[in-house]
Amino acid sequence: MNSLLNLQLCMPSYYAILELEPTATSGEIKQAFRRLSKLYHPDMNQGNTTYQHKLFEVVKAYETLGNEVTRKAYDLTLFRTTAEPSRATNAGYASSTTSYANLYQPEIVEFSCNQTYCFVGDILEISWKCKNADIIRIYPLGYMDELKGKVVYRVREMRTKYLFFELTVTNNYSSIPVKKVIKLDNGTQLRFTEAHRDDFANYTAPYSWGWGFLAPVGRSSRKDYALRMALLGSLFVVVYLGQPFFEYEDTFSFLSTVLIYLAIICSARRLHDVSWHGIFALTLLIPFLNVPVLLVLFLLKGVELPNKYGRKPKF
Structure with missing residues (x-):
C-alpha cells in the first residue's frame, strides 16, 4: 500500500x-x-x-x-x-x-465581468466561483457569502484610467490568500472602432432623466434633446407670461438665467453625441448665432459607435 x-x-x-x-x-x-x-x-x-x-x-x-x-x-x-x-x-x-x-488551499475557478471597458453609469455583472474558501472578499464590493455567485455594480465615477475589482479568498487553515484582479478600461480614454458597433453591454445614463439637466455628462440623442428643449421652452413661456405676478422685479431675470444654464447643459450633452466638446454649447449665449446653432444641434446625427463621452443613447 x-x-x-x-x-x-x-x-x-x-x-x-x-x-x-x-x-x-x-x-x-x-x-x-x-x-x-x-x-x-x-x-x-x-x-x-x-x-x-x-x-x-x-x-x-x-x-x-x-x-x-x-x-x-x-x-x-x-x-x-x-x-x-x-x-x-x-x-x-x-x-x-x-x-x-x-x-x-483556496482556489479561484472563475472571476469575470460582462464588460472589458466601462463608462460612468454602466451596470456591470461581476461573477465568481471559488473552492475551499472560507472568506471571500471582492474589492470594492465587500464580503460575499457564497462560493459561487453574481453581483450587479453600477459605475458611479471614473477618475482613473482603469477600474479594478480584486477577488481575495482565504481558508481558515491557510495563511496564504489567493487573489485575482479584473481590470476594466476607462471608456473615456479609448479609441473605438467598428468592432465596438455591436457592443450590447447594459448601459444606463449616468443620472436619471431629470438630473441630466444639471450635469454635462453622457450623450443626448436628437429626440432626447428635442424633448428637453421643448420642456425648457415651455417653462420660459410660463415665466415670461407670469412676470406681472412676481413679487420681486429680479425674479424673471433669475429664472431666465436658470433656464439658459439648463439649456447649455443639455446642448453640451447633444454635442457629446456627435463627438464634439461640450464647451461649444456656450455659443448659445451669442446673439444671432444661437439660432443657427440650435438648428444644427437639432439636425446633427449622433455617431453610432461609442465615443469618449459614452455609448450611443437608447433613444
Missing part, C-alpha cells in the same frame, strides 16, 4: 492507524473505524491491554478524521511538520503529500 502507513517518521499518522490513504473519503474513514474498532474491541481479545491501546488510537484517529473541519486542520499540520525526509527514500512521499495539501 502506497500510504503513510509505510512512511512513518516518528509516529503513525491517523491515516496509518486507520490503514487508509490520505485521499480516503469520509465513507471509507467510517468503514475503517467500524472494522478496526470491532477488531480491537476487548470482548474480541480477552481484555488484552495491547489491543485496548490500539482501540484508543483508532478512536482518537476517527475523532479527528471523521470531522471535516478537524481533518483539514490536521492535514495542514501533518504536511507542514513532516520536514524534508531523506531524498533517497521519501521523494515520492514528499511529492504526494504536497499535492494532497494543495487540495485544501
Whole structure:
C-alpha cells in the first residue's frame, strides 16, 4: 500500500492507524473505524491491554478524521511538520503529500465581468466561483457569502484610467490568500472602432432623466434633446407670461438665467453625441448665432459607435 502507513517518521499518522490513504473519503474513514474498532474491541481479545491501546488510537484517529473541519486542520499540520525526509527514500512521499495539501488551499475557478471597458453609469455583472474558501472578499464590493455567485455594480465615477475589482479568498487553515484582479478600461480614454458597433453591454445614463439637466455628462440623442428643449421652452413661456405676478422685479431675470444654464447643459450633452466638446454649447449665449446653432444641434446625427463621452443613447 502506497500510504503513510509505510512512511512513518516518528509516529503513525491517523491515516496509518486507520490503514487508509490520505485521499480516503469520509465513507471509507467510517468503514475503517467500524472494522478496526470491532477488531480491537476487548470482548474480541480477552481484555488484552495491547489491543485496548490500539482501540484508543483508532478512536482518537476517527475523532479527528471523521470531522471535516478537524481533518483539514490536521492535514495542514501533518504536511507542514513532516520536514524534508531523506531524498533517497521519501521523494515520492514528499511529492504526494504536497499535492494532497494543495487540495485544501483556496482556489479561484472563475472571476469575470460582462464588460472589458466601462463608462460612468454602466451596470456591470461581476461573477465568481471559488473552492475551499472560507472568506471571500471582492474589492470594492465587500464580503460575499457564497462560493459561487453574481453581483450587479453600477459605475458611479471614473477618475482613473482603469477600474479594478480584486477577488481575495482565504481558508481558515491557510495563511496564504489567493487573489485575482479584473481590470476594466476607462471608456473615456479609448479609441473605438467598428468592432465596438455591436457592443450590447447594459448601459444606463449616468443620472436619471431629470438630473441630466444639471450635469454635462453622457450623450443626448436628437429626440432626447428635442424633448428637453421643448420642456425648457415651455417653462420660459410660463415665466415670461407670469412676470406681472412676481413679487420681486429680479425674479424673471433669475429664472431666465436658470433656464439658459439648463439649456447649455443639455446642448453640451447633444454635442457629446456627435463627438464634439461640450464647451461649444456656450455659443448659445451669442446673439444671432444661437439660432443657427440650435438648428444644427437639432439636425446633427449622433455617431453610432461609442465615443469618449459614452455609448450611443437608447433613444
